[in-house]
Each structure stands twice: as structure tokens, then as C-alpha cells.
Amino acid sequence: MKSILLPTDFSDNAWNATQYAVELFKDEECVFHLLNTYTPAIANSRFMAATLDAGNLENGARAFSENGLKEVVKRIQKNYRNPKHHFKTLSSFCLLTEEIKEVVEKEEIDLVVTGTKGASGLEEVFMGSNTVRIIKSVKNCPVLAVPQHFRYVAPSEVAFATDFNRFYTESELIPLIELANTFNAVIRIVYVQYEIKSLTEIQQFNLSMLRKYLSDVEHYVHTVSELNSVSKTLEMFVNELDIHLLAMLHYQHSYMERMTREPVVKRMAFHTQIPLLVIPELGMSAPYRHKREQEMSVSK
Incomplete structure (x- = not known):
């Protein structure tokens, strides 16, 4: 059974990569690990420091992440009814590349599938910065980058x-x-x-x-x-x-x-x-x- 890691930020770009992965492995037994990482924005103004509740910020971000992953799984199962495919979700308070490296090792991931989207302006010429960081940081697992508008x-x-x-x-x-x-x-x-x-x-x-x-x-x-x-x-x-x-x-x-x-x-x-x-x-x-x-x- 293949283990496929699908990082997602719940964007259309990430959903397109998820669709591609599900189609690519439609005839194989797979476990898809859906990963979302979050790092709540912390206000840096000294005037807000007294009223800032970091715990509530993190809890809110975690809930948003966990609910988002559940919705992605529901969407997959609604559009692709495949008994060969199984899903696990992971919501993590961590930097994306660090968590991907850890999951690749822990779950013996065979392939990371990520959406790629160019940034605005001249940087759009290659691929999104997150994708490049993933490729450079993951040393023991192939990475498949799927363009945002590519259909399977x-x-x-x-x-x-x-x-x-x-x-x-x-x-x-x-x-x-x-x-x-x-x-x-x-x-x-x-x-x-x-x-x-x-x-x-x-x-x-x-x-x-x-x-x-x-x-x-x-x-x-x-x-x-x-x-x-x-x-x-x-x-x-x-x-x-x-x-x-x-x-x-x-x-x-x-x-x-x-x-x-x-x-x-x-x-x-x-x-x-x-x-x-x-x-x-x-x-x-x-x-x-x-x-x-x-x-x-x-x-x-």
C-alpha cells in the first residue's frame, strides 16, 4: 500500500493537486496523509500585548485547520468513491517544511504531492516559494509538483x-x-x-x-x-x-x-x-x- 503525503492550505491550487494524486493512484491501494500546518499570526504591537491571548489564537487556528482537513476528506469521498483509498489527517502547529520532513520519516511516505503556484510579478516564472522549499528540504522522498491549472x-x-x-x-x-x-x-x-x-x-x-x-x-x-x-x-x-x-x-x-x-x-x-x-x-x-x-x- 502506497503512502502519499498531500500538504494543503485549502486553496484551489492545493485541491487541484489533491485531485491529480487521487486520479494518478486510482487503481492502487493508498493511504493519503492530508497535512495542514498553521502558525497563528501574533500581533507585534506593544499596545496589543496586554490583551493578546496567544492560547485562544492557537486554539482558533487549530480548529480551523482540523475542520478544513475534514472538509477536504469529505470532498474527496464525495467526488471520488474509491474503496482502495484511505485517508488520514494531520493538523500541526509547525513550519510546513519541518513537518513534512518529520511525516515523511515517520509514515514512510513514498511520494509528496503538492500544488505549485507562481508568486506575483517576476517570481511567477518558476514555481511557488513553498514548493521550492519543499523540494530543497525533503532529502529522502520524491516530490511531485502539480501546476495550479493542470488537469489530470x-x-x-x-x-x-x-x-x-x-x-x-x-x-x-x-x-x-x-x-x-x-x-x-x-x-x-x-x-x-x-x-x-x-x-x-x-x-x-x-x-x-x-x-x-x-x-x-x-x-x-x-x-x-x-x-x-x-x-x-x-x-x-x-x-x-x-x-x-x-x-x-x-x-x-x-x-x-x-x-x-x-x-x-x-x-x-x-x-x-x-x-x-x-x-x-x-x-x-x-x-x-x-x-x-x-x-x-x-x-x-
Whole structure:
């Protein structure tokens, strides 16, 4: 049974991500952990200090959070009657990223699904700040970021962006392989080339290992020339091939890290228009990943 974490702030954006997750796993036994965190605003005026009741503020925020989670579960069960899906709710007085990290460990979460919404102005070019913080802070679990206006489409065309400069472990690729197997998806490995030249020996070796791991999955390798920036190039690739989901590993010097650091001017044209699966640099560090890897080995 999969364990899926759904952080929510009760916005339309969060509800859209919840709908996507429920649809994505409609044929699988799942426990969905709905999480809402709250930090009551504390007035900072010295004139209000005497009358401020912090306890009442926190109780009110907790009640709002708990009731909101109950309403989300009711809404899911009303719109998606699925006996394979089970729900747990968690209301926490905590910072969002800290609570997510704790829940991922405690509940052995397989995937975090979050809505992503750009901020106003120029920051809208990539994704919401909360989403970026989640991706950067969660080190042992994949994160799936769903754009606010994206409507569910079974991901039969998946792009995996990589530069072949890093060795992959099979445990890191499990989310990608499981996705491909579940939806009979084609994986399109896309390499953004900064200048026209042959792959190095290390890149060739890493590519051969990647293809070995994906041997049971239909996959193709695409080399594309960089257009202004990595983000712009991937956006063009996604649009031209009608990709349903973009996946990438997140590690030092990875595409994901570079995209979050690209100058605003270079990122202006890029909006997260399709779901983005960010796989952390697991290696063999996550103990419950071993179980998943063993299950896959047995099933082969």
C-alpha cells in the first residue's frame, strides 16, 4: 500500500493537486496523509500585548485547520468513491517544511504531492516559494509538483531530464520506473547540450547504466541544443513532444538546481505547465527504499 503525503492550505491550487494524486493512484491501494500546518499570526504591537491571548489564537487556528482537513476528506469521498483509498489527517502547529520532513520519516511516505503556484510579478516564472522549499528540504522522498491549472492526464509520455554526469542508483530511479510500468509510459531521456560535442566516457557509462535500469521500459534518448537556458529548452521540448510529466534528479549541479538558480531574465518564459517529479539524491540512504527495491526485484 502506497503512502502519499498531500500538504494543503485549502486553496484551489492545493485541491487541484489533491485531485491529480487521487486520479494518478486510482487503481492502487493508498493511504493519503492530508497535512495542514498553521502558525497563528501574533500581533507585534506593544499596545496589543496586554490583551493578546496567544492560547485562544492557537486554539482558533487549530480548529480551523482540523475542520478544513475534514472538509477536504469529505470532498474527496464525495467526488471520488474509491474503496482502495484511505485517508488520514494531520493538523500541526509547525513550519510546513519541518513537518513534512518529520511525516515523511515517520509514515514512510513514498511520494509528496503538492500544488505549485507562481508568486506575483517576476517570481511567477518558476514555481511557488513553498514548493521550492519543499523540494530543497525533503532529502529522502520524491516530490511531485502539480501546476495550479493542470488537469489530470494519464502520464503516458514522460520526459526524464539529465546530463549523464552523475551515476544513478536503481533505488533513485524506482519512482520513474514504477510510473512507467503503471501507465505503460514511454520515457524520453532528454539531454540539454550546451555545445555540440561527444559524450565523455563517464557520461557514456552513466547513459549505459540508465538504459540498463530502463531495459524493461520503452525509452528513447533525445539530445537537444540549449536555447537561452535549461528551463526554456525543456519547456520547448515538453511542448513539442506533448509530454505529460517531467522528471529529474535533484543533486548538486543538476538541472533542477540550476533552474532554481537561473537569473530571472532567463527564466521569464518558463512556467511549470505540467507536473514536475523531483527525485532526491537518495543513493542507498533511505532504509524503506530497500524494501521497495526488493519488492521490485522479486516481481521481475
